[in-house]
């Protein structure tokens with residue numbers, strides 16, 4: 001380094017900097033692959049030479065790469081002479097596989113000529129076993145062979161994997177014969193060239209989703225410890241479904257469905273997987289086809305169509321609540337509908353948020369204060385089904401906060417819906433229709449550039465994520481993706497100088513998994529801190545309830561509670577009684593209430609306490 005080119009060096013003394021630096025290192029294997037741009041594969045991935053020879057070796061290695069037309073990502077243990085490499089091999093055509101073979105053979109010759117090892121860290125595996133004779137020679141290979149024969153005389157244990165007739169270009173995941181069908185789909189897969197098959201090729205098996213130390217991905221694997229209930233397992237099953245080997249039933253295959261059934265659609269994978277494997281989207285797509293010409297279970301209608309039947313039930317909330325909670329009637333109803341008996345139905349509010357807002361608007365006498373970036377900056381407050389029908393207090397608090405910050409709040413006159421519950425059941429034709437009608441209802445504010453504030457993170461994620469995947473060419477959809485904001489984004493962008501009213505106290509904040517994956521940000525913590533709250537985040541990923549997941553009777557309910565008990569619920573129980581429990585997601589608040597008996601509130605409700613103190 002002393003005599004080499006100028007290189008900026010930064011010392012990471014601070015613990016936070018050290019953790020960030022290691023994160024970069026740890027994510028190297030995943031970040032080496034950029035689907036559609038650099039479809040990097042391993043195979044030649046951890047050759048090692050003596051560190052003194054590393055420079056010369058790498059220059060020769062680069063020459064082989066150039067000769068074969070490959071790009072390469074280097075990372076890893078340069079100091080030990082063991083450098084990880086991942087190349088953009090073409091393993092889908094006969095010519096590509098031939099080039100791959102030539103590359104592997106030349107690399108093996110090179111590393112042996114430097115006295116190095118074909119595999120300095122991981123072991124040769126099937127991909128490099130054919131090359132072992134180059135490194136060990138015939139005598140040692142015969143000794144390996146003889147040794148295996150002693151223990152496996154009938155050649156039954158993993159035959160022809162390391163010893164025997166091994167071929168490095170056989171049994172490739174893709175291979176020249178890989179011709180997946182290009183199926184008609186509901187989602188447009190804009191990040192995968194419009195192809196479901198290309199999307200399914202994303203997973204390259206590095207197993208970050210099986211990391212039990214990860215808080216985000218994958219909760220169903222954490223709860224079950226079964227490969228088929230991991231992101232990777234689901235991805236693999238879908239891949240085999242497209243390949244038709246060994247899964248032959250296509251969209252109607254039950255093994256694939258069973259694996260997807262326990263996916264919470266928490267969006268942990270598109271947020272955390274290095275190549276954004278997006279099982280919630282693939283699950284919704286699969287279910288849409290699986291149930292294409294089949295009768296659905298009743299709970300799909302009961303839970304998926306909540307935004308349709310809910311407003312009707314909400315007209316007589318007492319009756320609806322009585323029926324859904326009456327001993328005798330409620331359990332029988334749940335059994336009939338296939339809903340978990342342990343789970344209480346949410347109670348309808350006495351007055352919906354929309355009704356409250358309409359009544360209030362008709363009696364309002366004074367315009368809001370003007371402390372936001374523009375006088376009376378317009379904002380559409382999205383009346384999501386959960387806030388509207390069950391917890392209007394969150395909406396009322398948001399209106400108070402927004403007006404205090406100088407916004408002119410509007411709520412759409414027409415009943416609108418983002419269709420969130422539909423995705424859990426793959427009701428995608430209706431979901432698309434619902435989005436189109438929403439875009440029509442919001443056309444004026446969309447065209448006027450008015451921000452749309454969504455209090456419920458799972459609904460915000462529909463506008464930021466599913467919308468762009470279902471209607472990628474719709475101009476209004478494109479604008480709504482950009483105009484959708486959560487509370488802290490709205491205040492940061494449009495009222496940066498507004499100081500939230502002071503609220504004393506501590507808060508335990510649980511971020512909704514969709515917010516973490518799609519919207520990111522501080523999940524309200526920074527906003528609360530600005531209001532003087534001593535806010536701490538929970539260590540939990542998904543709360544376990546995830547929309548309607550835990551309302552399903554049977555295994556889903558059990559898995560949901562197991563996930564909740566892993567981190568979130570014990571943390572909530574150990575929080576002091578006067579600590580605010582803050583969760584912007586209706587599901588998370590429901591899970592907290594069911595699991596601990598404590599009430600969690602939306603960020604807006606905490607801020608509104610400060611307003612009450614001033615009033």
Ligand code: SF4
Pocket residue numbers: 202203204205206207208209210231232235269273274275276277
């Ligand atoms: S799904 Fe899991 S195994 Fe596949 S690429 Fe993502 S983290 Fe790796």
Ligand code: SF4
Pocket residue numbers: 216217218219220221230231234262263264265266267268269270279280
């Ligand atoms: S959405 Fe969540 S539960 Fe489903 S595969 Fe991804 S991380 Fe696992």
